[in-house]
Amino acid sequence: MGGQVGASAGSSSAAESKLRRYPPFVRFWLASTVSDFGTYITSVALSVLILVTMDGTALDQGLVNAARWAPYLLFGLVAGVWIDRLPRRTVLIGGDLGRGLILAGVALAAAAGLLSVPALIVLIFAFGVLALTSDAAYQSFLPQLVPRPLLTKANARLQQSDTVAQTTGGAVAGGLVALVTAPFALLLDAVSYFLSAAVLLTLERPSRAPVRSTQRLHRKVAEGLRWVYGHPYLTPLACSTHIWFIGSSILGTVLPAVVLNDLGLGAAGLGLIMGCAGIGAVIGTTVSTRAGHRLGTGKTMVMARIAQPMAIAVVALAPIVAGGTHSGESYGSPLQWTGDMWAAFALMGAGQLLFGGAMGVEGPLEMGFCQAVTPDSLLARMSATMRSVNRGMIVIGAPLGGLIATMAGAGTALWVSVAVLLLASLVLLGSRFRSARTEDQQLSDEEALTH
Template sequence: MRFWLASTVSDFGTYITTVALSVLVLVALDGTALDQGLVNASRWAPYLVFGLFAGIWVDQFRRRTVLIAADLGCGLVLAALAVSGALGALNVPAVMALMFGFGTLALMSDAAYRSFLTHLVPRPLLVRANARLQQSMTVAQTTGGAVAGALVALVTAPFALLIDAFSYFFSGAVLISLKGSATDRPPLHNPGSLGRQIAEGLRWIYGHARLGPLAWKSHIWFIGSAIMGAVFPALILNELRLGAFGLGLTMGCAGVGAVLGTLISHRAGERWGTGRVVVASDLFQPLAVALIALSPVVAAAVSSGPATGDAYGSPGEWPAGLWGAFALAAVGQFFFGLAMGAESPLEMGYQQAVTPDRLIARMSATLRSANRGMIVVGAPLGGLIAAAAGVGAALWVASGIMLIAALVLLLSRFSSARVEDDQLTEEEALAGE
């Protein structure tokens, strides 16, 4: 329960930062979609630079210690970002540098997070545990996105970032209190050189008949997701000019969909199989992004509005055409969140359930580093496409890339995977079989 509490509070703050950081870059610093893409890329660049080593480094320490240190460090970075922004001492390169430090700490936390969960929860319950954590995360996304928009408008983006800093401090304090034999397992001492340990982790992931296709799918999907993530704030803030409140509302719709998705995830996986549900969710996501891509077309029908660079006022002042564009973006986000909510707990639960304990940190860090590396590629690419051909074109490219990712998984052996049939026993997991 305390682990869940720490995760939930931190998740809530994260979605405040998602909105606040976009407003900071695009509005306060008068940035472009390319600037937004570069900031997003700097947030995930450490996964590309250090990712293969992260799981090995994490194994040298107790997992709880890594989680506590990462939470406190992330809080300090966000506090520095908030104070600098309030003093007017920020520019886009400075934001990128701070987010690189934040991403390095988050990488260590991510590597420890998944392996730490297997110390708390028996393997047959991992899918359910991930679903519960995902549910709280999506509730945080739903409320955090909506509240963040109003909060940023009320107290400005830098002070909103300070709230996320305190959420990390709170999470670290809760984890400090989380003591016990399960949470304080000694560090793992894996034999062999650094290169040999990295190679062992890579062979496990990409040589596995079902984890391999799942990994390649996720790498391709993250390019499309990064393009969408880079240009969606620009669509809402710069093109539709709905302001921070509009951005929070549309992101909140994704959270509502994700909550519903996580509620059905476990039962859907039991009924139709892990592979079938994940593949179906992946095929549904490009359709959701296509709806969002149509919103600029509707927005073009808006004949009048505020001066360039300003946002519309409250939703009651939006023209009818703008409401149509908002509706498409909101519905697209809802369906995208629904598919993600149904898919994510099954993917994470499957990866944890079939991987030996000594390889979980390496598996997690390797996958996440490769995936985040795709963000480093995709986020600037999205900004460049938006600058050259428009936000709508960038969203269509994102939809197409996600469709390719879904087809890769559909044509693989993972489509028939069932976690109940493939998971290791506790004895096998600890023995590393």
Template sequence: MKLRENSSFVRFWIASTTSSFGTYITTLALQVLVVGNMGGSAVDVGWVSASRWIPYVLLGLIAGVLIDRFHRKTVLVITDMGRGIILVCICLLSILGVISIGWLMFLLVLFGALSLFHDSAYQSFVPQLVPRRLLTRANARLEQSAAVAETSGPAIGGGLVSLIGAPFALLFDALSYLFSGVLMASIKHQPVNKVKTGPLGQQIKEGLRWVYQHQYLRTLALNTHAWFLFHSMTMTILVSIVLIELGFDASLLGYILAAAGVGAVAGTSLSPRVGVRFGVGRAMAFSRILYGPAVVFMALALAVNISDSQYIALLFVVLGQLFYGFAMGIEGPLEMGYRQYITPSHLQGRMNATLRSINRSAVVIGAPLGGALADGLGFTTALWISIAGLTVCGLWFSLSPMRNARIEDDET
């Protein structure tokens, strides 16, 4: 069966695409809401943004256990509906003029908690919709949609905010989540048996043992945690470089960041074929190696800018973003497909939640660390530290047994 003939996957893909666009609209609309409508500062924006990720750090491992105890489609429907209702509340409170930074953070913590459960169930639900040999191809379709949303979502969000205002832009996203929930509810699939309840600590340990004692998954997990640390450092430093060192405005920053989305679209289009040609492990190793050189292009922009060649500096930054996004596009579907392929159904929720929670914890550390290094050592030195870290991750991955990983002879 081809993916387009799988009506359940097609419905899932449409629902996922719709909510992905809404997510990028919300990210921009919240920032405008805090600064423009509420008169908040940059610190307020930082606290509001961080509040969405707090549940990933605090509840990630527990979420994995609960996901494995319930039917994943039910979790997806409830969390989509819940997030839509929360955004409606934020919209109404904003229109009435009674919202505060504290209340907004509280609502976004709830929003983040629902997103945590949704993301864990989402990644664990795909193997119930498509045969395991098609997981890489299915994830490539989902990643393509996410990349398109990443590229065009901020622009659409900016247009909506300008046209109807930040509160009503959030309402638009609320409708996208409600639509996604309704569509998810209509999906027909064969549910897997729920995990038998037991001591919470024991089930968390079972998930951790699976992730960190598996021959290949252990290396993939540890390497990815380190990658997220240096990735978040890189992105923090890059934004500061573009706005402060190169002197570009926020709108141009949006286009620069969108270049990574363009590269990701190209990468996800090639990902299944690259996996077949070289094997999942070697294809992922190639991607991990590519990140370091991609950021070198961004570092060269600083050197070029010293000579007052601002447009050439811009070209180097865009090229770096394109290659960076391309590497992410190649790697994403292969990594997700491999994780889903080797993990038993009763451990899918715990595997996905464990990786996501620790990866997001690395972001919580890496993002401020990148900013601190940039302030203390300068943009160039901080960026080269990130390059060194990403390069070490690539070499570590390429020299590990993970490079030999395959998916049933990669018949994707």
């Protein structure tokens, strides 16, 4: 056993060294990091825009969140087939440019006082369509940049930069929104997408041509579905993740409403709390690959998923500690917070730290496993199938979270999120996936191309 651990550690070190020898991946990593930074600024700015600037409700927040992910439910399976037929680099560049233009339009309309919730829903839906195509291309583009044995390491590096962006982006966004308003912060994200597109333009076209097939659309979609829901390990992973997205989307809708409206912690407080999740995620991604080698992919992911509902239970205690006495009153600066507000902030920060850490551990392992066991001809469809259903769960969970918060209170909605996340972890715990190891399942590059 000790020999195996030593070999795994040596393999991990060698993989890290080899990963730096692929300049296209390094530039791809840079483009992703730039875009991620802006995205987390928008997460704070958009919530403040809806709940404070536009005086919206938690249900409004849920509907906008649902619009963001509805394209995955409506077009996700078709998108995978479409991406198979197009140069993935071109799709990524077009997606970045289009999303930058949409966010710039939202920012300008909001600054001019012309933005309504229905108009925002339409614009965010269009944003989601472009995000859908980019996400499918993103997942299937990475295996064209690095060999399959390095996929887990590459995914870990991408997620580490994502979580660093989450840490700094959330905190910076809180300060920016407090100082210069939400629309200006949205403009920064628009600029980040333009910069990401510029970096992607420097990449050479991959040597692998897009997958061409005369097979009918419905058969190609069905093939992707059969692969995901017929695979002995991908099936339980997919089912658990679908449930997880319902719980996570309830949390994503309710948390900004609790912080901004119920606790009155302001944009700065929301940014700092989201930053705590980012710090946890940085720690989690740092140890993810090593934990996966030592304990196995399945066991590590099960432990991470069990930790997540425990983390949100800590978050759900915050409104109880605060006593709800600050509802409707917003404090722009932490210097104005009272003792019970600081206690609520501490609980939320600790819970988000643990939640982000668990997500950081499981993220690279899940992505690397899915890519490693899937042949190249099915990568886009596997990714589109998983993402379309996962994001489709947000279309259910986000409005549900807003509705529960409106009818029964945000605290109740947080506890519902805890229950759903716990169910997701139990589904994975009770399946054969808990014994999965990526290194035992992954295809070689030759097997992937000839499948």
